[in-house]
Structure formats: structure tokens, C-alpha cells
Amino acid sequence: TQAQQAFRTEPRNLTVHEGATAVLKCDVLRASGTVQWVKDGLLLGPQRSLPGFPRYSMIGSPKRGQYHLQIEKAQLEDDASYECQASRSESSQAIISSTAWVNVLIPPSKPYFEVDAKTHWVAGKRYAVTCVALDAKPEAEITFYKDGVELTGVESFTVSGSKDKLVNTHARVTVTALSYDNGRQLACHASSPASPRPAEARMTMRVFYPPQPPVIIGLEGEEVKAGSLLLLQCVSYGGNPLATLHWTKNGEVVSISWKEDAEAQKSISTLRLMISPADNQAELSCESANLVSWAALSVSRKITVLFEPAEVTLLGTLTAVEGQDLHLTCSASSSNPPVQIRWWLGHKELNASAIAMEEGSHGGMTTMSNMTHRVSREEDGLKLTCEAFGKGTHFSKSQSDTLTVYSSDNMAIYRCSARNEAKSTISAQIRLKVYFTAIGLKITAKQTEVRRGQTLTLECSSRTSNPKASISWSLGTHRLEGVERPANSAPYGGVSVSSTLALNVTSWHHNQRVICQAYSPVLGEGANTFFQLDVLYPPEFSPEQPTHIQVLEDDVATIPLLVSANPEEVSCIWLHHRELVRAGDPRYHWAHDRSLEILNVTRKSAGVYIVKCTNEEGETQTTIKLNVQYAPSVRPQKDPVLVNLGETADLICVADANPITSGMFTWAFLGETEVETEENTQEDESGLLTIHHVTRAHAGLYQCTADNGIAPPASAGVQLVVQFQPELQKGAQWTKVASRGDGTSTARVNVSGRRHSSCGLHLGKKGFTHGLCKPQHYSVSPPDKAALIRLALAACRSASRPYPSSTAIIGAVALSAMAVDFTYNSVTLEWIPGFNGGLQQRFRIRYRWDHSPGFLYADVIPPGAASFTVTGLQPATTYNFSVNALNTVGESAYADEGAVLTITTAEKPKAKESPTDVDSVEPRIRRLPTYWTVILAVVLGAALMFNMWFFAVRWKRRRGRTGTPGGSTSDGEKIEEKGSSLSAISNSNKYESGEKINAAAQRTLLVDSGSETDSRVYERHAAEASVYYYPTRDFTLPLGPHPQEMRTLDFTQPPVDSHGHVYEEVGDEHVYQDVLPSLLSLPPPLFNHTIPNQRSGWRPSTRSQQVTGRVRDPTDVGQPQKGSDLPFELRGELV
Structure with missing residues (x-):
């Protein structure tokens, strides 16, 4: 199914x-x-x-x-x-x-500025700028950037968009215009989770601001030469709008023209001035201004004009007699700077005798030189020169040399001539032919730069060789085919050869050498040269570059980067999840070889890393995946898991691990019992435990463990809650409860049950219910002293869905006993206390053996103890034991409706020493110590005297009021009958003993009392009350004789009214009739049955009952009375 x-x-x-x-x-x-x-x-x-x-x-x-x-x-x-x-x-x-x-x-539409773009700003003023982003979901977040710097103080608000759920965002910021903002971008970014990149709007700021002071270009020094054309530029940088310029000389405007360079943001005005001596010490000025200038800005320069003298005059006569002195004067007009005068006679310079200088026109200086010279005849006809020279005169100097060249021996003719006086000249000649390898071998490239993918053309040529050489090309071990050109005549009688090579270069060719060889087969040798390739290419990643790196969490991850490029200046950036990996992060470290080291790597570091490397030739990128393996962590997908009884439960736990391995999930039940995990499956990162036909035993905590091979494994608990209809514990301890009816005490009704979740608990009283809020132990106080809880009804209903309710009716409860140990002369009994009647209870053990004349009784000390050892028994003898309970109101029937516990004592062990009277010694061995015997005797005696006095006074008062001393028997029976169907439980009554009770005895009680067999109520209470303190106050040990004790060997008549007897066992008078014949013929007892702490004697009654006609037990005084006959503290009705 x-x-x-x-x-x-x-x-x-x-x-x-x-x-x-x-x-x-x-x-x-x-x-x-x-x-x-x-x-x-x-x-x-x-x-x-x-x-x-x-x-x-x-x-x-x-x-x-x-x-x-x-x-x-x-x-x-x-x-x-x-x-x-x-x-x-x-x-x-x-x-x-x-x-x-x-x-x-929904990402926002492209934002826009609400600003008048035609309006120019003025530097120093403040302006409000508004940006609007329309129709976004969720609302866009607007930020402003001025030239890449984020602006603060943004105020924004939202309004409804064009459609439902869409929002328009308006943002406003105040911007202070600055001069350097002109031409820069003001950006509005509308960020939204709907878009990985913000939508952007930009506007160019137009800011008016004054220009900078102008500068004059072209006048490197203050000195200029007369007659030259002076070109001066006045430049005004900055300013919006650009400045207007004009020139003045000595205060007079000489130029009003200028031009603007918008790209360079400057205004330029050029002044062309032909320099004359009159311009010496003139002041040139340039002024600039624009619309927002407070005043015109200007710059001024004075110029110094260098000019030569206009004329040179030679004064004096040149006619003289040999040996006569000539007196000559040479003067030069105004010049700047003053000139120097030299005298020449032919090519010979003469020395001047005196030089004088004076101020001349245009700020210059005049120069005059006097010279005296004595003439000779050799000087006749020579030219005499007066030379004025200054800084404006230039001299040149040259130098030459002669080159001597010696010619080659190749194909040279050597001649030998011989002659003498007898014969004519004879001669002989020879032509030399010289072989030599290529000379001047070289490789030239047609292109100065070559890039990857281009074709490089190389030419290898030799200047000369003899004979003709053969040219070949090689690159490494590869031979390359070139194109050989025709040979040409060359010096030294040789020939010139050349060859071209076309090479399609790649990045691999970078730094490789192309070799050209000119080989001479005649000489068997050749000349070689090479050309080293320089190939420009963008960064390239090596084929050996790893693309997957695997590392364990918390280790150091090293991601190598194998990249080459030309130029070698390469800059690389790393991106992880589209975010830049910054060098300032202490986790990241870059090695010298550009590899990335990640310290203490975490699972967040895993993923794809994009590496972008750039040089002047371009950009290249690659991806590297970092796989970080880590130990698992596990969580329940749902906790707790609720399932109805009988249905299928699915427990799922989800692991976060890397790697996800098959069979990594295991399940374990953490309850006390063993539960098969049944169907355990795995799907990806989820582990599934399926339990079919869930029972109550499956409820509890399950542990899911995930282990992917990386320590440590992870575990998580999943609580399985089995939902079922509520059940109430119906054991003996839950069926009766009692309390005083005088209104001074509280009746506590204990209700215990099983439930799957929070439930509603109600107690009913005479048709009315009391709602209780805590499903544990509850107290209900009677509204008056006569208040009774007639019926206790507990129902548990689920808060989430209806379940059938469970009801318990409080009824009678029995008491169960069992033997835990026995020897040849003792038996140890344990029992589970029953209902205590709302008062402190004590217990009495009744036992007999076969053919015994009657029952023996033992009162259990201390009161309330649930175990006792009966001593003084015969070896190998079968005894019948039973237990009942007593309180100040009365006593209960013997346990298990009169059923007895049959135990046979063990055989007496054989003595190893001399034979002694074992029967006489054994009782003494089992006796209590002497001091305990004395204390017990005193306590028992005091208690006996107190009880006799108390019952006598009560009996006397009752006879004085009613005159019918025996009339309480029927009332007591009514109360006892009513108490069998009602219950209230005292807080001190836990239905447990102070001693350890084994689980088998408790479960026996549950089975016998009609409770569920799987109830663990007794076990829980045993654990909770592992330490029990017996009460020491208000303890009295009633020692009045029981009816069975009144029968002696001289007994002549059984009780007349056996039905009025307090004990249920003797309700049938025929039991005693069957025993009487045997009593008269019993032999004397073989041993004494009287032992310490046990009552074994019988006493006849001191007075006869006149109403009932039977011997009355003094304990009848303690039976409940009717109406006002009861004392106040005992009034009420047994519940």
C-alpha cells in the first residue's frame, strides 16, 4: 500500500x-x-x-x-x-x-536630472540638483557623484510609479560650484537589487570662473637684436568663458586680436613687432579679462634692443713719409651694447693707443678709438682697416684634413721591369685573384615594429664576396625559405648577394634569433649573422596555466599565474564574484611571479577568479576556479517532524559540504530502544530517512550524521513527534483521593496521561468542569467545607486538530505485595502502597502456616514503609502472607482482595560446630540490639496508654450523647462503600515506598489494577523519590487486638454478627466454623512464635457488645461516625 x-x-x-x-x-x-x-x-x-x-x-x-x-x-x-x-x-x-x-x-528606468542645462553656474555659489529614477521595484537608491567622488547630504522621497508596486524615487543634493568643476561630470546613480549595475545619468557642469593671470611667451631674455622680427604670445589659461586679450607698448594699444583654444582651455594673442633701436627699453603689456572677472589681469615686460652703430668714421690723413707716425681716429655711432674697435693693416692687427665711450641715441653708447703707427716701405699698398665689432658680430671657425686610401689586391696586376745599359727594358706581370668570404653581412627589417599576427620582411645582404656566396635562413632548428635576389658587382672584385624572408610572427617568435648564413662552397666556410625578433603582443597565458585549483579549508591556496607579454610591463587585476581583489586585504598576497596566495582560505573564497592582464598592446583574461573542500555541516530541513500514528515519517537533513559524496549520510535513533532506520536514501546534499507505519516507539530524537571524508563529521538532531489520541494513566495510584472536609485542607487530584502535544485538561465535579492549564499535577480547593469532588474527568484535546479524548473514572484500588528474599527462618516482603484515605497510613502483615491455630500479625515499622522482614519462621515451611493498610479512620481490606502470597522457607543449613539447640538460639540471633528493644518498648507502651485513654474518652462521650454505642458500624460501612467510588489524592501520597521497588512489581500492579501495560508511571515516581524521609511526628502505633486475636483455646462462641466486622475477609462466618474443630485438638506448639516487633498473642475482649451481640474490637472507636457524632476534623465525606 x-x-x-x-x-x-x-x-x-x-x-x-x-x-x-x-x-x-x-x-x-x-x-x-x-x-x-x-x-x-x-x-x-x-x-x-x-x-x-x-x-x-x-x-x-x-x-x-x-x-x-x-x-x-x-x-x-x-x-x-x-x-x-x-x-x-x-x-x-x-x-x-x-x-x-x-x-x-524591476530595475529603474534611466534616471534624469531636473536642472536647466542652459543655465551656467558661477564658481563659489551653491546650486540644488534633483535626480529622478522612475518605475523601480523595490525603490531605487540614488547616489550622486561629482567627478567620481560621492556626495553626501542627499535627501530623497518616493512616490507611486506608473504601475502598481512600482515606485519613483526623487533625490536632491546641494552642490557648491568650483572652478575646476567646469567640464566635469555630475553623475546620478540609481542602484537597485534588480540590476547588477546602477542606472546612470550624467550632466556636464558649466561653471563660470575668472581666468588665471596671463603669461608672455617668446621673450626668453630681455635682449633682442635690432632689425629682427619679434613674435610674442600672450596666453591666458583657464577661465570660463575664456579671456579676452590685448597688447600695449608703453601704454599704447598695439594689438586687440586673440584666438581661443577650447580644448586646451586657453586664450592666445600674438604680437608681431619689428625691432628698431627706438624700441630699446620699451614696456610691453598684455591684459586679460572675462564676464566674471572683478578686474583685468595684466603682465608686463621691458625689452633691451641690441643694435650696431649706424656708421663708422675714419679721421686722419693716410699719406706719410717712411718712418713717419700716423695719427688716426676711428669713431662709431650709438650702439647697444657699445662696440669694440680693432685696427688692421693688411692681415696684421695694430694696437690702439686709447678708447673712449659716451652715451648716444636710443639709450646706446658711442665709441671712439685713437691709433698711432710708424710706417715702412713694405707696408706700402696694404689695406688699413678700422673694425667695430660687438656682441652682434659672429665669427666662424673651420678645420680640414686629407684622407689617404690604399686600393685592394684582388685582380691587381703586379709588374716586374728590368733593364740595363745593354738591352732595353723588359717586364713581366701577373694578376692576383683572391677568394674571400662575404664581407659586411647584415640583416635589415622593413618594419621598425612588428606585432603578433603581422608579417615581418627581413633582408640579408653581403657587401662583397668572392666567389658568390649562397644565403640560407634558419630559426632555431627550422630551416626557412627565402627569396634570393640577383648578384651585383661589389668592391674588391667580388659580388654582392642578398635574400629576403617573409615571416608571419607570433608571440612564440619573441626574442628568437633568425640566422642568415652566407656560405662559400669553394672555401667550405661562410659568414653568419642574426636578427633578434622583437614581437609586440598583449599578455598571453601559458598552456600550462592551471584552470582548477583544489585546496582544503583553512589551508593556504596558491593560484599560479603563468603569463608573458611584450612589452613586459604587465599589470594584472583579479576579480572574484565580480569584485576586485584588493592588495590591502591581509588575506591576499601576491608573489614575485604574480601568483596569488590566499591565507586561511575559507569556503567564501571558492569560486571563479577572473584574471585580467594588460600592457600597451592590449588586454587578455583567463578564468581559474578555486575549489575549497571543507568538512560538512548539517541541519534539519524541518524540526520537529509531526506525523500521525500509523503514517509515514520523512526525516530530512541538509548538508553543507564539499565534496558531496555518495553515502555520506547515516542515521541513528537516540532513544532507549533500538529502532531500525529502515529506508535511508540520499539525493544530492539531502539525506532522507523514511519510516513507514510509525508507532509510538519511533518517537524521539534521531541523529543525522554527514561525513564526506573531511574531518570532523557533523551531526544534527531531528525530533520525531508521533501524534496520537491522548491517554490517561489508570493505575491504582490515580483512582482515589481524600481530604479533610472541614474546609481547612486542599484536595489534590492527580491526573497523569500521555499526549503528543499541548492538550486541554479538565476536571469535572457534579457535572461542572474545572479547566486546568498545566498537564502535570493540579490542586482544586473546595469552595466550602462540605465540598466534594464527585467525579474526576480528564480529557486531553489537541490544540491543532481534533483527536479522541480519554476519560478516567476514579474507583477503588488494591494493594499488591511480593516477596523479594527469604531464608530458612525469614521472609522479606515488598508492596506498592494503595490509596491512603487522605491520611497517614501504616501497614500490617498477616501470615499463617498450614495447620496453624490462627493468623500471626506484624505491624510494619516505621509507618509508611513498603517493605518488611518477617523473622522467627520455621525452616522448610510454607507460609501464606497478606498485607493491609491502616489509618486513623480505619483499615483496608487485605491486598489483592484477600489473595495470599505463598512462600516456602529454605532448608536449614547444617551446622559445622558442635550440635546446639538451634531452635532456641536462632530467635536470639535475630533479635534487635538491646538498646533498640528498650526504646521500642517505651514507645509502644506510651502509644498504648495514649490510645486507650483517647478511645475511652471518645467512647464515653458518644454514649453520653446517643446512648447507642454500637450504632456506628453501619455508618462506617456506608462511608467505606462511598469511598470505594470516590477519590482525591493527597500531595504526600505518591503511591510509592521509600525503598527501591523493582520494575516487575510495579508493572504487576499496573496489570492487576487495569492500567496500560506499557505505563511507566511507577518507574518515574521511583526515580523522583529515590530519597524518602519518613515522618517522625504524629505517629501512633495502635496495639488494640484484632478480632482474630480474641480467639483462644477456651473460646466458646464465635462472633454473632460477622457482617459487621471491620475486616472484609471475615465477612464469611463459615471460615471460622471450619477452623474451630481443629483448634480444640491442636497439640502444644513446638516453638515460640512470639518475636520482636511482631504481635503474636491474643486477648479476649474486656466487655461484650450489647447491640450487636459480638465481641467488639476497640479499634471500632476509630471508625467514621455519622453527622455530628464525628469530631470536626473528621467530618466530611470520603472521596
Whole structure:
């Protein structure tokens, strides 16, 4: 049969971006009904493709119970609540998942500025800027950036958008305009969870500000040469708008034209001035201003004009007699700076005798030189020169040299000539032919730069060789084919050869050497040269670059980076989850080889790392996946798990681990009993324990342990709660309760039961119920002294769903006894106390052996003890034991409705010493110590005297009022009969003894009293009351004789009214009639049965009962009386 269907995975709230695909997961275990989705209360249907919703579909494997709802291209209308439902089937109830909300994130539209772009700002003033982002969900967060710096003090508010659930955001910020803001960007970013990048609006700030002071360019020094053209530029930088410029010379405007360079943000005015000597010491000024200038800014320069003298004059006569002195004067007009004068005669310089300088025109200086020279005839016709020179005169100097060249021996003709006087000249000649390898071998490239993927053309040529050389190309071990060109004549009688090579270069060719060899087969040798390739290429990652790195959590992860590039200056950035890995983070460390080290790596460090490397040639990126393995952590998917009795329970725990291994989940039941884990399965990171036909034994804590091989394993507890109808404990201790009826005490009704959750508990009294709030122990106080709880009814009802109730009617309870140990002369008994009547109770043991003349009795000391050892017994003898309870009101029937416990003592062990009178010695051995005997005798004597006095006074008072001393018997019977169907329980009555009671005895009591066999109530109370303190006050030991004790060997007549006897066992008078014949013929006893702490003697009554005609027990005085005959503290009705 198919079990109850249940959800393995319920849909959860989901947030999805607009346009993305949303998947709501729904896994149904043992699906037997129809599974479908509900959107805002609307059933979507059970089909895999949902009609009316083209973007909706149900995906997953139905065989695996997967009914996931997929929403493609999510839109605002998909923002709703969803439920997964499985309808009722023959084998299962209908189930409905928890409500899941799909939150569709809508990014805002492109924001815009609410500002007049045509209005220019003025530097130093403040302006308000507003940015608006429309139709976002959730509302957009707007931030302002001025030239990349975030602005503070943003105030924003929202209004409704164009559609429901959409919001418009308005943000405002105050900006202080600065001069350097002109032309910069003011950005508005509208951030939203719906978009990974914020929407952005930008505006260019137009700020008016004054220009900087102008500068003059072109006048490196203050000195200029007359006659030259002076080109000066006045430049004014900055300013918006750009400045206007004009020139003045000595206060007069000489130029008002300028031009603007918007890109360079400057204004330029050029002054063309032809320099004349009159411009010496002139002041040139340039002024600039714009619309926001407070005053015009200017710059001024004075110029110094260098000019030569306009004329040089030679004064004096040049005609002189040989040996005569000539007196000549040479003067130069005004010049700046003053000139120097030299005298030349031919190519010979003459020395001047005196030089004088004076101020001249235009701020210059005039120069005059006097010279005296004595002439000779050799100087006749020579040229005499007066030279004025200054800084403006330039001299040049040159130097030459002669080159001597020696010619080659190749193909040279050597001639040898011989002659003498006898014969004519004869000669002989020879031409030398010289072989030599290539000279001047070199490689040239057609391109100055070559990049990856381009074709490089190389030419290898030799200047000359003889004979012709053969050119070949090689690259490493590879031969390359070149194109050889025709040979040409070359110096030294050789030839010039050349070859070209076209090479398609890659990054591998970088720094490789291309070798050119010119080989001469005649000489058997050649010349070699190489060309080292310089290939420019962007960063490239090595084929050996790892793409997957695996590391354990808390270890050091090293991610190597194998990259090459040309130029080698490479900058790399690392991105993890689209966020920049910053060098300031102490977890990250970059080695010299660019590898990344992550210290104390965590699972958050796992994922894909994107490495972007850049140089001047471009950018390249690669991805490296870091796999961080870590020990599992586990959590229950649902805790606690509630399941009805008999249904199927699914316990699911979810692990967070890496890796997820097969069989990593194990389950264990942490209860006291052993429970088979049954069906243990795993699906991905979830472990599933399925328990079919759940019983109460399955309830408890289950431990799910996940172990993926990385220590330590993780565990989590899942509490399984089995829901069942409530049950009340109906053992003996729950069926009776009593209290004083004088209104001075409280009746406590103890109700105990089993429940699966919080329940309602009610006590009923005469048709009315009392609601109790705590399902443990409760106290109900009577409203008056005669208040009685007639009926106690406890019902437990579940708070979440109705379950059948359980009711217990308080009735009579018995007392059960059992033997725990025996020897050849003693028996140890234990029993479970029953109802105490609301008063302190004590116990009495009655026993006899076969053919005994009557019963022997032993009062249990201390009072309330639930175990006792009877001594002084005969070996190998069968005894019948029974126990009853007494309090100040009366005594109970013997346990188990008169049933007796039959025990046979053990055989007497054989003595190893000399034979002695064992029968006489054994009692003495079992006696109590002497001091205990004395104390017990004193206490018993005092108690006996007190009881005799008390009962005598009570009996005398009653006879004085009613005159019918025996009339209380029938009333006592009524009260006892009524007490058999009512119950109230005292707080001190726990139905347990101060001694340890074994579990078998307790379970026996439960079975005998009609309680559930699996009840553990007694075991719990035994544990809670492991230490019991016996009360020491208000203890009296009634020593009055029992009716059985009144019979002696001279007994002549049994009691007349046996039905009025206090003991239920002697209700049948025929029992005593059968015993009488044997009593008269009994032989004397073989041994003394009187032992310490036991009552073994019988006493006849001191007076006869006149009303009933039988011997009356003095304990009848303690029986309940009717009406006002009872003392006040005993009035009321037994419950």
C-alpha cells in the first residue's frame, strides 16, 4: 500500500530579476494525488505546460516527485504568492505546501536630472540638483557623484510609479560650484537589487570662473637684436568663458586680436613687432579679462634692443713719409651694447693707443678709438682697416684634413721591369685573384615594429664576396625559405648577394634569433649573422596555466599565474564574484611571479577568479576556479517532524559540504530502544530517512550524521513527534483521593496521561468542569467545607486538530505485595502502597502456616514503609502472607482482595560446630540490639496508654450523647462503600515506598489494577523519590487486638454478627466454623512464635457488645461516625 504523500522540498520565497527565469521547487514524496500549483488562489492546472500561462511550465521528473514551477522571462505580473498542492487520493490525505512569494525585481528606468542645462553656474555659489529614477521595484537608491567622488547630504522621497508596486524615487543634493568643476561630470546613480549595475545619468557642469593671470611667451631674455622680427604670445589659461586679450607698448594699444583654444582651455594673442633701436627699453603689456572677472589681469615686460652703430668714421690723413707716425681716429655711432674697435693693416692687427665711450641715441653708447703707427716701405699698398665689432658680430671657425686610401689586391696586376745599359727594358706581370668570404653581412627589417599576427620582411645582404656566396635562413632548428635576389658587382672584385624572408610572427617568435648564413662552397666556410625578433603582443597565458585549483579549508591556496607579454610591463587585476581583489586585504598576497596566495582560505573564497592582464598592446583574461573542500555541516530541513500514528515519517537533513559524496549520510535513533532506520536514501546534499507505519516507539530524537571524508563529521538532531489520541494513566495510584472536609485542607487530584502535544485538561465535579492549564499535577480547593469532588474527568484535546479524548473514572484500588528474599527462618516482603484515605497510613502483615491455630500479625515499622522482614519462621515451611493498610479512620481490606502470597522457607543449613539447640538460639540471633528493644518498648507502651485513654474518652462521650454505642458500624460501612467510588489524592501520597521497588512489581500492579501495560508511571515516581524521609511526628502505633486475636483455646462462641466486622475477609462466618474443630485438638506448639516487633498473642475482649451481640474490637472507636457524632476534623465525606 502506498503511504501518506509528503513534501520533501517545499517552495520557498524567491527573488528574481525581471526577464530572468524563476524556478519554485516542489518535491513530493510518494505522490499519489494530482499535483498542481496555485497562484494568488488561482489553480494553474496539473499539465506540464500550463494553459493560459505560456511562460509557465512544470518541470522536473514526476518519477522522482519533482513538480517544479518554472516562470520564464519574469514580469511584474508574476509578483504573487504560490502554493504547491497535492490532491487527496485513496491512500493519502491532500497536502498543501507553505506559501512562497515570488518577488520580481524591476530595475529603474534611466534616471534624469531636473536642472536647466542652459543655465551656467558661477564658481563659489551653491546650486540644488534633483535626480529622478522612475518605475523601480523595490525603490531605487540614488547616489550622486561629482567627478567620481560621492556626495553626501542627499535627501530623497518616493512616490507611486506608473504601475502598481512600482515606485519613483526623487533625490536632491546641494552642490557648491568650483572652478575646476567646469567640464566635469555630475553623475546620478540609481542602484537597485534588480540590476547588477546602477542606472546612470550624467550632466556636464558649466561653471563660470575668472581666468588665471596671463603669461608672455617668446621673450626668453630681455635682449633682442635690432632689425629682427619679434613674435610674442600672450596666453591666458583657464577661465570660463575664456579671456579676452590685448597688447600695449608703453601704454599704447598695439594689438586687440586673440584666438581661443577650447580644448586646451586657453586664450592666445600674438604680437608681431619689428625691432628698431627706438624700441630699446620699451614696456610691453598684455591684459586679460572675462564676464566674471572683478578686474583685468595684466603682465608686463621691458625689452633691451641690441643694435650696431649706424656708421663708422675714419679721421686722419693716410699719406706719410717712411718712418713717419700716423695719427688716426676711428669713431662709431650709438650702439647697444657699445662696440669694440680693432685696427688692421693688411692681415696684421695694430694696437690702439686709447678708447673712449659716451652715451648716444636710443639709450646706446658711442665709441671712439685713437691709433698711432710708424710706417715702412713694405707696408706700402696694404689695406688699413678700422673694425667695430660687438656682441652682434659672429665669427666662424673651420678645420680640414686629407684622407689617404690604399686600393685592394684582388685582380691587381703586379709588374716586374728590368733593364740595363745593354738591352732595353723588359717586364713581366701577373694578376692576383683572391677568394674571400662575404664581407659586411647584415640583416635589415622593413618594419621598425612588428606585432603578433603581422608579417615581418627581413633582408640579408653581403657587401662583397668572392666567389658568390649562397644565403640560407634558419630559426632555431627550422630551416626557412627565402627569396634570393640577383648578384651585383661589389668592391674588391667580388659580388654582392642578398635574400629576403617573409615571416608571419607570433608571440612564440619573441626574442628568437633568425640566422642568415652566407656560405662559400669553394672555401667550405661562410659568414653568419642574426636578427633578434622583437614581437609586440598583449599578455598571453601559458598552456600550462592551471584552470582548477583544489585546496582544503583553512589551508593556504596558491593560484599560479603563468603569463608573458611584450612589452613586459604587465599589470594584472583579479576579480572574484565580480569584485576586485584588493592588495590591502591581509588575506591576499601576491608573489614575485604574480601568483596569488590566499591565507586561511575559507569556503567564501571558492569560486571563479577572473584574471585580467594588460600592457600597451592590449588586454587578455583567463578564468581559474578555486575549489575549497571543507568538512560538512548539517541541519534539519524541518524540526520537529509531526506525523500521525500509523503514517509515514520523512526525516530530512541538509548538508553543507564539499565534496558531496555518495553515502555520506547515516542515521541513528537516540532513544532507549533500538529502532531500525529502515529506508535511508540520499539525493544530492539531502539525506532522507523514511519510516513507514510509525508507532509510538519511533518517537524521539534521531541523529543525522554527514561525513564526506573531511574531518570532523557533523551531526544534527531531528525530533520525531508521533501524534496520537491522548491517554490517561489508570493505575491504582490515580483512582482515589481524600481530604479533610472541614474546609481547612486542599484536595489534590492527580491526573497523569500521555499526549503528543499541548492538550486541554479538565476536571469535572457534579457535572461542572474545572479547566486546568498545566498537564502535570493540579490542586482544586473546595469552595466550602462540605465540598466534594464527585467525579474526576480528564480529557486531553489537541490544540491543532481534533483527536479522541480519554476519560478516567476514579474507583477503588488494591494493594499488591511480593516477596523479594527469604531464608530458612525469614521472609522479606515488598508492596506498592494503595490509596491512603487522605491520611497517614501504616501497614500490617498477616501470615499463617498450614495447620496453624490462627493468623500471626506484624505491624510494619516505621509507618509508611513498603517493605518488611518477617523473622522467627520455621525452616522448610510454607507460609501464606497478606498485607493491609491502616489509618486513623480505619483499615483496608487485605491486598489483592484477600489473595495470599505463598512462600516456602529454605532448608536449614547444617551446622559445622558442635550440635546446639538451634531452635532456641536462632530467635536470639535475630533479635534487635538491646538498646533498640528498650526504646521500642517505651514507645509502644506510651502509644498504648495514649490510645486507650483517647478511645475511652471518645467512647464515653458518644454514649453520653446517643446512648447507642454500637450504632456506628453501619455508618462506617456506608462511608467505606462511598469511598470505594470516590477519590482525591493527597500531595504526600505518591503511591510509592521509600525503598527501591523493582520494575516487575510495579508493572504487576499496573496489570492487576487495569492500567496500560506499557505505563511507566511507577518507574518515574521511583526515580523522583529515590530519597524518602519518613515522618517522625504524629505517629501512633495502635496495639488494640484484632478480632482474630480474641480467639483462644477456651473460646466458646464465635462472633454473632460477622457482617459487621471491620475486616472484609471475615465477612464469611463459615471460615471460622471450619477452623474451630481443629483448634480444640491442636497439640502444644513446638516453638515460640512470639518475636520482636511482631504481635503474636491474643486477648479476649474486656466487655461484650450489647447491640450487636459480638465481641467488639476497640479499634471500632476509630471508625467514621455519622453527622455530628464525628469530631470536626473528621467530618466530611470520603472521596
